[in-house]
Amino acid sequence: MIELNDDLLNKYIDGELDREMMEQIKEKLESSHQDMMKYRMLLSVHNELKKMPAEEVSSSFTSNLMLKVQRSLKSKREQNFFIVSVLSLFFLICVGIIGYLIANYIFTAQPNSSDVVTQFTEHSEDFITxxxxxxSKGNISIIGSVFSFILLISGYFFYDSLKHSKQE
Amino acid sequence: MKGVSDQEIIESVKKGNHSDYAILIDRYKNKAFSMLTRMLKNRMEAEEVLQDCFLKAFKGLNNFKGDSKFSTWFYKIVYNSALSRLSVQKRKTEMEMSSVQDHFNLASEYDYNLTEQKDLSLYIKEMVDKLPTNYASVISMFYLENLSCEEIGDVMGTSVNNVKVMLHRSRSALKDIMIKNNYSEELL
Structure with missing residues (x-):
């Protein structure tokens, strides 16, 4: 005959045992008053736990949270706008530099050859020069400084906007 | 809105109807809050963590492919956030002590006699609140969220057998506490 312990009874309550074992336990429970009491107590705990109510959050929880959700969406949009603005600024600066170089070249270049390929090669070489x-050595430090300055300023504002959105 | 499934709500939120997220919040807030209060043992902290969890879930909705149930995915966020909070507070020792392999007696850990006899369901609730973190979260997920042992194992990152052991131990411990505190008659 099997000896009933809590582990077996818990499995019996959850229906985790095979049919034969279930039958054996059932018989044992019917024959032993003490085991039956033990089983009924465990079953009662199981049933009480089923009835246990859920804790309740404060009444304004959902509305407060939805406000945070809206804010997070707004700050995400602001972040995207900021990144696009910074990238656009970089792009415009690059376009400006290249535009300046091209304009400078066009106004200073003198056409001296009629062959298209030769003209293109010459123009390319001139442009590269x-x-x-x-x-060059003198200009690179100035350009580098300007870019670093822009990067630093952008980084600062980006960090500040991130901090601001997190605080919200 | 009761008939609308979680997946339908998620699709709607993904399409831009962000206000629909409130339905999901209302659906899960109290159950998740119960689990958090039992894990963190502090209502204010639990509410704070729950807000973060809902925000995390909202931000991660696009990554939710629907392979598992939303509830399982969400409770995983809740459980892990609670663990992170506990580890920050250096309360992790309690978690480690309550691992299934440890041979400690839940009933003796929480053995105290109440001077006045309380309502049985209230008493059980109080006792569940006093269970160690892992056990309390298993009880919450099994009885309140109606998750299966497999789903709980998935949320907690543990085996189904471990979950069953924790569930059975909690039940037995609660029964023993009830008997010690003269609640046998109410139980029967």
Missing amino acids: LLKNFF
Whole structure:
């Protein structure tokens, strides 16, 4: 005959045992008053736990949370706008530099060849030289400083906007 | 809105109807809050963590593919957030002590006699609140959220057998506490 313990009775309550074992336990419970009491107590705890009510959050929980959700969406949009603005600024600066170089080249270049390929090669070589001159030793430090300054300013504002959105 | 499934609500939120997220919040807030209060043993902290969990879930909705139930996915966020909070507060020792392999007696840990006899359901609720973190969360998920042992195992990152052991131990411990505190008659 099997000896009933809490582990077996818990499995019996959850229906985790095979049919044969279930039958054996049932018989044992019917024959032993003490085991039956033990089983009924465990079953009562199980039933009481089923009836246990859920804790309740404060009444304004959902509305407060939805406000936070809306704010997070807004701050995400603001962040995206900020990133796009910074990238656009960079793009415009780059376009400005290249535009300046091209304009400078067009106004200073003198057409001396009629062949298209030769003309293109010459123009490319001239343009590369111009670029080299522009990014020469003297200028590179100035350009680097300007870019670093812009990066620092953008980084600061980006960090500040992130901090601001987190605080919200 | 009772007939609308979680998946339908999620699809609606993903389409831009952000206000529909309130339905999901209302559906899960109290159950998740019960689990958090039992894990953190502090209502204010539990509410704070719950807000973060809902925000995390909202931000991660696009990554939710629907492979598992939303409830399982969400309770995983809740459970892990509670664990992170506990580890920050250096309360993790309690968690480690309550692992299934440890041979400690729940009933003796929480053995105290109340001077006045309380309502049985209220007493059981109080005792569940006093269970160690892992046990309390298993009880919450099994009885309040109606998650299966497999789903609880998935949420907690443990085996189904461990979940069953924790569930059975909690039940037995609660029964023993009831008997010690003269609630046998009410139980029967």
